[in-house]
Amino acid sequence: MQLSRDDLVGAYRRMAIIRKFEERLHDEIKTGEIAGFTHLYCGQEAAAVGVCDHLDTEDLIVSTHRGHGHCIAKGCDVKGMMKEIYGRRDGLCKGRGGSMHIADLSVGMLGANGIVGAGAPQAVGAAIAAKLDGKGKVAIAFSGDGACNQGTTFEAMNLAVVVKAPAIFVFENNHYSEHTGVDYAVGTNKDIASRAEAFGMKAWRANGCDYFDTYETMRELLDYVRAGNGPAAIELDTERFYGHFEGDPQRYRGKGELDRLWEERDCLKAFRAKVSEAKLLDLKLLDEVDAEVAQLIEEAVSEARAAPAPDPAHVAEDVYVDY
Amino acid sequence: MQLSRDDLVGAYRRMAIIRKFEERLHDEIKTGEIAGFTHLYCGQEAAAVGVCDHLDTEDLIVSTHRGHGHCIAKGCDVKGMMKEIYGRRDGLCKGRGGSMHIADLSVGMLGANGIVGAGAPQAVGAAIAAKLDGKGKVAIAFSGDGACNQGTTFEAMNLAVVVKAPAIFVFENNHYSEHTGVDYAVGTNKDIASRAEAFGMKAWRANGCDYFDTYETMRELLDYVRAGNGPAAIELDTERFYGHFEGDPQRYRGKGELDRLWEERDCLKAFRAKVSEAKLLDLKLLDEVDAEVAQLIEEAVSEARAAPAPDPAHVAEDVYVDY
Amino acid sequence: MAVMNIREAINKTLMDEMERDSNIIVLGEDVVGGAGTAGGQEAIGGIWGTTPGLYAKFGADRVIDTPISESAIIGAAAGAALAGKRPVAELMFADFVGVSLDQLWNQMAKFRYMFGGKTKCPAVVRLIYGAGMNAAAQHSQSVYAMLTSMPGLKVVLPATPADAKGLLTEALRGDDPVMFFEHKALYGVKGEVPDGEYRQRFGEARMVREGGDVTVVTCGRMVGFGEKAADKLAADGIGVDLIDLRTTSPLDEEAILDSVEATGRLVVVDESPPRCSLAADISAIVASKAFTSLKAPPAMITGPHSPIPFARELERAWVPSPQKIEDAVRQVLAFR
Amino acid sequence: MAVMNIREAINKTLMDEMERDSNIIVLGEDVVGGAGTAGGQEAIGGIWGTTPGLYAKFGADRVIDTPISESAIIGAAAGAALAGKRPVAELMFADFVGVSLDQLWNQMAKFRYMFGGKTKCPAVVRLIYGAGMNAAAQHSQSVYAMLTSMPGLKVVLPATPADAKGLLTEALRGDDPVMFFEHKALYGVKGEVPDGEYRQRFGEARMVREGGDVTVVTCGRMVGFGEKAADKLAADGIGVDLIDLRTTSPLDEEAILDSVEATGRLVVVDESPPRCSLAADISAIVASKAFTSLKAPPAMITGPHSPIPFARELERAWVPSPQKIEDAVRQVLAFR
Numbered sequence A, B: 001m002q003l004s005r006d007d008l009v010g011a012y013r014r015m016a017i018i019r020k021f022e023e024r025l026h027d028e029i030k031t032g033e034i035a036g037f038t039h040l041y042c043g044q045e046a047a048a049v050g051v052c053d054h055l056d057t058e059d060l061i062v063s064t065h066r067g068h069g070h071c072i073a074k075g076c077d078v079k080g081m082m083k084e085i086y087g088r089r090d091g092l093c094k095g096r097g098g099s100m101h102i103a104d105l106s107v108g109m110l111g112a113n114g115i116v117g118a119g120a121p122q123a124v125g126a127a128i129a130a131k132l133d134g135k136g137k138v139a140i141a142f143s144g145d146g147a148c149n150q151g152t153t154f155e156a157m158n159l160a161v162v163v164k165a166p167a168i169f170v171f172e173n174n175h176y177s178e179h180t181g182v183d184y185a186v187g188t189n190k191d192i193a194s195r196a197e198a199f200g201m202k203a204w205r206a207n208g209c210d211y212f213d214t215y216e217t218m219r220e221l222l223d224y225v226r227a228g229n230g231p232a233a234i235e236l237d238t239e240r241f242y243g244h245f246e247g248d249p250q251r252y253r254g255k256g257e258l259d260r261l262w263e264e265r266d267c268l269k270a271f272r273a274k275v276s277e278a279k280l281l282d283l284k285l286l287d288e289v290d291a292e293v294a295q296l297i298e299e300a301v302s303e304a305r306a307a308p309a310p311d312p313a314h315v316a317e318d319v320y321v322d323y
Numbered sequence C, D: 001m002a003v004m005n006i007r008e009a010i011n012k013t014l015m016d017e018m019e020r021d022s023n024i025i026v027l028g029e030d031v032v033g034g035a036g037t038a039g040g041q042e043a044i045g046g047i048w049g050t051t052p053g054l055y056a057k058f059g060a061d062r063v064i065d066t067p068i069s070e071s072a073i074i075g076a077a078a079g080a081a082l083a084g085k086r087p088v089a090e091l092m093f094a095d096f097v098g099v100s101l102d103q104l105w106n107q108m109a110k111f112r113y114m115f116g117g118k119t120k121c122p123a124v125v126r127l128i129y130g131a132g133m134n135a136a137a138q139h140s141q142s143v144y145a146m147l148t149s150m151p152g153l154k155v156v157l158p159a160t161p162a163d164a165k166g167l168l169t170e171a172l173r174g175d176d177p178v179m180f181f182e183h184k185a186l187y188g189v190k191g192e193v194p195d196g197e198y199r200q201r202f203g204e205a206r207m208v209r210e211g212g213d214v215t216v217v218t219c220g221r222m223v224g225f226g227e228k229a230a231d232k233l234a235a236d237g238i239g240v241d242l243i244d245l246r247t248t249s250p251l252d253e254e255a256i257l258d259s260v261e262a263t264g265r266l267v268v269v270d271e272s273p274p275r276c277s278l279a280a281d282i283s284a285i286v287a288s289k290a291f292t293s294l295k296a297p298p299a300m301i302t303g304p305h306s307p308i309p310f311a312r313e314l315e316r317a318w319v320p321s322p323q324k325i326e327d328a329v330r331q332v333l334a335f336r
């Protein structure tokens, strides 16, 4: 089915928010104001949005260390996120989590995760819960090409198949785990999706730098999973536009690689080209969206900067519901 | 190449020792004299012996909780093992390990293991060592069909492929992990070997209740691995003739299943039939071997019974080489 | 009050609570048994016999056999709990914390705090622990100290059938992750169990004996050993305050300190190696908070700094014994 | 003596020792970097910069980049060590013990004992630990107490470049598994490092300051904090015996007890939550073995019973500080 005009503008807006959010962080981190490790999602926007545009708040996702995109795509409050990354009291997690631990269960976002591979089994658990509830909801684990070598990811895939849970494994293959190439670290002589297939589930492949391809393929996948066929996997071929974390010298990149990626694999550029060629949307409209988004991010940053720091007296609160 | 007469008699003897060792334990455990959990290898003799008959002491193996067969096939002292299982001071591990922790590095046996799946990464490490030494040696991880769902096993397979280590994953599929059937727990809709293939290595399949099939298939596999092609896997279709551990009520067995297994899937019976049909060996000779073996086991048990207990004063020794 | 053993108390509590709350699910290896076999489901009900009957009553969606994948089991429990269920995951041997620690320690224990206090993770993990069955170094350990050290987890160790019911019920009504330790050598212990709804609050130690001369603090299987020692000592006119902690996190500091303030003498009995142990923890708390009351150095009865051995003679030497407790009590009493 | 920082001392020691002993191999995630990329090998040399140059010198068979599979990394180290090599495995963050504990705890720690004393497992595991970089709850933990509790492991925590060299060399010459903790906030700390062969025996604490009034026991990053506190206290005429444990297993009990016997007052500083911690361990040992010498209750300076928070203000509040140490020293001195 065709996406409506509103759908299209919404998808573009969400991708643009992620892009601007991350680019702004890329700049702000240089000022030294933001603490900790930050992993930017730039380049992969079509993946998160193409997947999450199918979900409502009762569909659950678990995310990774590179989680900002998933959070935004799933509906987390952008200003709350920015405050969290700035370590502010009113951040989405009261400044206790930071970039790697953003969660908001009210929108079905079960958490970014600093432990590579930890999310996949949790998604299976969430899927087991969804199956029990019988409302056709799904749980999605985002994992990187690096995470797909972690034992927990494998165990999760097998368990999901065994219990026929509506779990979906989205493998965002951005070709790198930190400084290591996917061709080295993923031993299979085929793709990641094939390995998922060998665990006994159906797997799809899509261009994770193309919103439409991701979105359409996910529709097919979700029809399959929501129909009660058990888990499924999808490998999204995508790109990381910045370093592994901010500060990474990126010596593993080939000559001209980054320029080429920005030129050929920019999902926002591709989206604009497609919708304008197909005369679905006027580019001026998207420019307006860009301007709105820029404004939103500007506000998010200045509000975060101005926001109060957490009170050290509360450092040990919220460890338990009750003790 | 044909096996010599001596080879054949030797293979039979080793299988017969395992069988008798285990059958005797099955009886002795009922007396209450043997402590702890004991997992018998009966039914799988052709697997251990068919694999290990290709190895010398510098080829290394890691084993499982069901390790007696691997130990015997790799050349561990049978009397030392029996003493160990009886928890005696002069047992192979001074009575500290027991059935689940028998090791003898002097014959290349790196240890049985109580943690399902723990051995596979260790075999990869041993294979990395072997590769560095450059003498064409290999390291073998025995794993069950249950162990092949443990994350460590998956990680080990991937790592072995990535570093091209001469590691060999022998999956003994005896169709059960404890009380659960392999068709339930292994989610892949194909066999275990296919899953190993999806990790990027070559995999073989053989009848683990047939010494000749196991032995010949392993020859091919070992030629491939020793030639420097990296790791490989083999799935051996085999059977467990007793319970998971001694005391298991075995309610998961189908009606008449055990009778059928003893009738149709007994590797010793099959061996005798094959060698006598082919007129390679006289059955009388094998009867003599059986008698010798019975004598050996009898001695092993009576010596173990008579052997001194460990001295409690030494309970905390040998924790470190030096402290 | 019905008389039953700990195994039965656990099974019955699971049964009752699952009946009451349809969000409770059970998962683990062979908790049903027989999946994918000719013999069919319900082949075992857990190798410790604590979960039979659940599958027949609550079905495959709520009583789930898993592959041998402990990280996935605990991770699935964590995810299901975030998603609003109350999973009860079984670790067949507590030693398998080794292959699943991350999901306990870095995941379920930390969600609430990391996520700003807006989530809860009401998962119960049943860990079967302890020595006494000659199961050797990898199947006999008491890992409660490790988990007690981890903020975000509650750690519970029933020593009686009544507490097994009361504490498990409490775990299933609460909203935090609970590590529920079941000692494999205690399953057969019988006792009276209150009928109907019965909850035992966490952080409330049980005064097993009141004696007034020496405070003996312990938990799990060691409680029974402490009773044996106390009985022998009583015959000599020595009165032991025997405290069964019931939960090590939260810890009933008050009960310990109150007793030590009266007795001035402390013996901690802990079925684990000595370093960074619960014995050390309790001793340090007492030394720092009841310093002026202490009339003798705290005595710690633990295993030695070694793995747990297989042979009967060795395992017996490794585990604290009633005799060692008795000796320690006499020694701290003799101190001036 | 050359002056270098801890990062350089570790790199140089690895370099020298690998040169000397061809059985030493290094493995971990991105210890080389760049495998399978257009940029090619040696893209990083470890994210902490401790392993650059090794690959160029010793090649792919001895310096091995691995997939993200910590269980397999530690397991492979265990197996390689059994097979006669001396693996040095890197856990990029000590917190990843969560996904690899079994291979440390139930495997390499126990081989020798379980197998009757006939094997050895000379594996060195480098764990990068500690708070101070706002890396939050899953990337800031000090897990040395957990590993100290495990018989069979040796636990080492250099606080100076000289000790980094001396202890790492010792680890690589010994035959037992060694947990080598490197504090991420200490890599830049400079100091003199002895030239040539230099080994620092395990179980030999370093007396950083001799003061005689109070004994402060600590390790790792907290040693520097202790020095700051000691300097301020010295200005007020308060003399601190500051003990850097260097290794927590084996533990130099003698050094601690000797000092406490003289000072009668103990402060333990431990970058970890309080329960079953090293602080508790040391306090309990002192309370039980130097009871009569103690003039004040042992003070334990630890983080609170909570995960480690992200925000600067919170992390700073969580971690023990020179100020808190100073306050504690004054308090134990004030006790009568």
Ligand SMILES: Cc1ncc(C[n+]2csc(CCOP(=O)(O)OP(=O)(O)O)c2C)c(N)n1
Residues within 6 Å of the ligand: A039, A064, A065, A066, A114, A115, A116, A117, A143, A144, A145, A146, A147, A148, A174, A176, A177, A178, A240, A244, D029, D068, D070, D092, D096, D099
């Ligand atoms: C268990 C664990 N091991 C290692 C790391 C360190 N680490 C963080 S991200 C990362 C690479 C992840 O690669 P991938 O899964 O492809 O995700 P990407 O970074 O490309 O998004 C590594 C090794 C970690 N956080 N957790």
Ligand SMILES: Cc1ncc(C[n+]2csc(CCOP(=O)(O)OP(=O)(O)O)c2C)c(N)n1
Residues within 6 Å of the ligand: B039, B064, B065, B066, B114, B115, B116, B117, B143, B144, B145, B146, B147, B148, B174, B176, B177, B178, B240, B244, C029, C068, C070, C092, C096, C099
């Ligand atoms: C990590 C771990 N999980 C669970 C167990 C308990 N356990 C021991 S053997 C076993 C079944 C193993 O099945 P399989 O690998 O097929 O080997 P088999 O028993 O058939 O030889 C289980 C679940 C264990 N020892 N270790």
Ligand SMILES: [Mg+2]
Residues within 6 Å of the ligand: A144, A145, A146, A172, A173, A174, A175, A176, A177, A178
């Ligand atoms: Mg990646």
Ligand SMILES: [Mg+2]
Residues within 6 Å of the ligand: B144, B145, B146, B172, B173, B174, B175, B176, B177, B178
């Ligand atoms: Mg099996």
